[in-house]
Amino acid sequence: MxxxxxxxxxxxxxxxxxxxxxxxxxxxxxxxxxxxxxxxxxxxxxxxxxxxxxxxxxxxxxxxxxxxxxxxxxxxxxxxxxxxxxxxxxxxxxxxxxxxxxxxxxxxxxxxxxxxxxxxxxxxxxxxxxxxxxxxxxxxxxxxxxxxxxxxxxxxxxxxxxxxxAGSGHYTKMIHNGIEYGMMQAYAEGFSILKHKVDFGLDLHQIGEIWRYGSVVRSWLLDLTTDALSKNPNMDGIAPYVVDSGEGRWTVDAALELNVSAPVITLSLMERFRSRDDDSFADKLLSSMRNEFGGHAIKKE
CATH class of the missing domain: 3.40.50.720 (NAD(P)-binding Rossmann-like Domain)
Incomplete structure (x- = not known):
């Protein structure tokens, strides 16, 4: 053929x-x-x-x-x-x-x-x-x-x-990518928590390697994540800016159209949007609110 x-x-x-x-x-x-x-x-x-x-x-x-x-x-x-x-x-x-x-x-x-x-x-x-x-x-x-x-x-x-x-192939791939958004976000958040537990001095690459075998969270995506950590454990030189190619948005739209609750996929998409805001007005306003009602200190730029 x-x-x-x-x-x-x-x-x-x-x-x-x-x-x-x-x-x-x-x-x-x-x-x-x-x-x-x-x-x-x-x-x-x-x-x-x-x-x-x-x-x-x-x-x-x-x-x-x-x-x-x-x-x-x-x-x-x-x-x-x-x-x-x-x-x-x-x-x-x-x-x-x-x-x-x-x-x-x-x-x-x-x-x-x-x-x-x-x-x-x-x-x-x-x-x-x-x-x-x-x-x-x-x-x-x-x-x-x-x-x-x-x-x-x-x-x-x-x-x-x-x-x-016709149409079902791309629809299924759209949902596939929506699931991918949620999985990626969960891995990223979990490793971030481990990274911030500085008093244990955890080796993230080692932990990823452990999880790759026998763990219920093992996956090809974890394999790729662990490989990335071996090459660049501190993610040096990488901007905290995550793009989206559209499928996550379409998945959330589909969930809304069908009245299906999809909070994990939706929040993972929102986090990608958040990563692009170098000068978050919302975060500044939140800090100001805390100062107004509780007198909490405001961190200056």
Whole structure:
């Protein structure tokens, strides 16, 4: 099976490389000539435009999108709709909002094109470890791409599966990332408490290594955390500023829409927002309140 890969950034390039290593054929397009050359060096082929990519692929075509969510994905889907034929398949492997995916699926269905939304997890480790894929779309269309998913996944029948109709793949990945927010926050807070217990002189890396084996809090995320502590135990040179890519916000929105209580995920998102406030007016006002009602001292800048 030959796949057209659109977007050869870090993750797209790694996915293409894993497919090539697994014996699949890949032709890729990226605006960057260097990215296209890198794919060719791995044994793939490249095209310098969407039109050239579509023309180069055998029918029925399979196009896999690994581009940023939002306008770029919207524009790419619209561009492909004008080029593809009935029976072709479009896979969005990025982190699109599931509501956008529902719209893309409807637009594709109107032209007889299969649309599959594939929530993809694995990051920079996916090339070596394989990718976890939560897939939404027509059952037959998904099954037709089994060789592709099986090659990208950690195992032939592990770490991937069709979870439901179009939109469900990105919805499931959204919740996955919301859970990730909460887990990360819990680890960060726990290690911070340990760090502040200075009279014990605790070695955080050692504690992480202990927890990695036999503990109920062991996880791959803990493995990565412990590795980070071994390299930089005091987090020197790292600003206390945490970005969010959108999925946490969407998860909280979904919880509100469904009247589901999700305090841990919500608070972990709020903590990311808090990390970006270098000059917190709220904290200053809290200090002033304490001074007003209790005469508590105010720490000056």
């Amino acid at each position: 030959e796949l057209g890969m659109i977007g050869l950034g870090k993750m797209g390039a790694n996915m293409a490389e894993r497919l090539l290593q697994g014996g699949q054929k890949v032709t890729g397009f990226d605006p960057s000539a260097d990215a296209r050359k890198a794919l060719e060096a791995q044994g793939g082929a490249s095209a310098d435009s969407l039109q050239a990519l579509v023309k180069a692929l055998p029918t029925p075509r399979v196009l896999w999108l690994m581009v940023p969510s939002g306008k770029i994905t919207d524009d790419t889907v619209s561009g492909l709709l004008a080029l593809l034929d009935k029976g072709d398949t479009m896979v969005d492997g990025g982190n699109s909002n599931y509501k956008d995916s529902l719209g893309h699926a409807a637009a594709c269905a109107g032209k007889g094109i299969n649309y599959i939304d594939c929530g993809t997890s694995g990051g920079v480790w996916g090339l070596k470890e394989g990718y976890s894929m939560m897939i939404g779309g027509d059952e037959q269309a998904v099954e037709a791409l089994r060789p592709i998913f099986a090659t990208l996944a950690p195992g032939k029948d592990q770490g991937w599966g069709r979870v439901g109709p």
